[in-house]
Amino acid sequence: MSARKNSKTKEPVQLSGEPGTIVAHLGVAVEVAFEDGTRRSVRVKRSSGHVVGDRVEVQDEVLRRLDRNSLIERRDAMGAVRTVAANLDLLCIVVAPRPATTAGFVDRAMVAARAAGMRPVLVVNKCDLPEADEDFDGFLSVFEGHLPILRVSTKLGDGLDPLHALFAEGLRGAFVGVSGVGKSSILNSLCPEAGLIVGAINEQNALGRHTTSVATLHSLPGGGELVDTPGFRDFGPVAISAVDLAHHFCAFDDLLAERCKFGNCLHRSEPGCQVRLALEQGRLSKERHETYLSLLAELEEQEKLNGWR
Template identity: 50%
Template sequence: MTARQSKRRHARTTEAQSWRATEIDPQGQGTPSSELETGILVAHYGVAVDIRLASGEVRSVKVRRRSGHVVGDRVEVVGERLHRLARDTELRRRDAMGRTHVVAANLDVLGIVVAAVPASPSGFVDRALISARAANIEPFLVINKADLPATQELVARVRETWIDGPGGLDIPVFVVCATRSDTPELTSGLQALRSFFANRPAQPRRAAFVGTSGVGKSSLVNTLLPELALPVGDINSYSGLGRHTTTTATLHSLPDGGELIDTPGFRDFGLVDISVPQLAAFFPGFSELIEHRGPCRFNDCRHDAEPDCTIKAAVAEGRLAPARWQRYRELLAELRPS
């Protein structure tokens, strides 16, 4: 068990115990006949949530409309009372209106799903990568719709932008097809994705798929779990965009271990509470470049106008695409109060 997992397990135990000791019946209003059960929130329907109890039973519990509970939350249930336990991780994003959303709780890994059609908005992948890393969640990339000819170019672009070269990220990339399985090329990516979920039986992963509406998140979950029939929507032929078919996140257990959360598609992945040093540390590829080439002159270098900056030197030497540095500087400008 790694230090992180051991810390998590410890946090789970102490948090659960502290509630039992101090909150289960603080005013003597508890229902002595109701048993305390632990569970995971597997679906949220506004005023009710589905809790999968430790016994495997799924129970619907009423909640306030803005209860703040999200899929992936660990909870304790006594009758109709729900108590949320502390989260290990929390994936947050800001929408175009400036509101913060928790996408899911207690994720270990995050699958960022893209497709050639519909294309994801510029910056989506970077923001998702940064948000995941800042939340201590390991990101991986899923390029769906491998059957479409345009996917080849997308795969090359993704590799060039995020993976290849000295500033490249050491993260898994799966090129998959959710809807066809008639050639080995189309099935191999999905096999690799299945193994990625299944190869840690002792420490099963909890993953969520995020991505723009229409990239095929629900289709992929349906393919990985054939007994599921999550609704799937077509692409609007006029706008080329998805139709926001999935409206609520749902958590599903994978047959060989691990769990997968399908989420509604969204276009805005605004960064939440990311400081300049965090952006400098988490921007895709920067920490790898610094590890490779040595640190900047200043510990708190923002990789902007500072002298003797490793990142700028990498750009000058052709080891980092100028477009990537430019994208970083755009995000930096967003974080600074104007």
């Protein structure tokens, strides 16, 4: 609705702009898709903070951002906060046997999704490769039961129907993951008219080449929308309190059902800690506890910098 009359409070009628959604951020301009199906670029300041997925109203080249339902942010290696996308229902963490993704990346992405009120989904691509072996299955198995795991191969065209079904209710999701796992390739398979550029990984070091440089939002033919994002490795936590972290860390879900001795336990080395007990009994891997500890240390550092304590 572009203009709304409020007869009860007798406020003057507020003229608002044309409603739309930001579908691409091009630095000095954003591309807005309007409800009538048209699109156009609107100039913005680089520092405007607008992101793909933002609902906006545009009037005379002035862009007003509407309230967000959700926002996914991350801290990069330099400590800067980067916004990934806004107004998402699902965060699809894309991994592949090659290039490899660390379990820590998946855990961190899951923390970010849960803290932002989005459902995380693990999308496993390139299931056709010989590297999709027992070791790789072992890597995936620690996440089983904590989020849906969908296996695909864009090369073989396998596993696309369950992905379509995931979005069919009209949900909006974003693909995140390290460069080269095939985020743009999967989107092209789901939505051939997206026409995204894909790039071969570097055979020498088996790393992606950062082919995608801007986030873009696409409507899927079977319903729903998906954001393709440029690959990144650093998923530093943003705007989560150190005390809340454990509740967003899926490896602790069952462990925290049994309460720790102290209500404000940070699950480091406190006496009577259920996490520590699980670690000692081998029910929690050292690697995952270390991921938690590194997230905790990063959040405590931020809280110190922000003077929260």
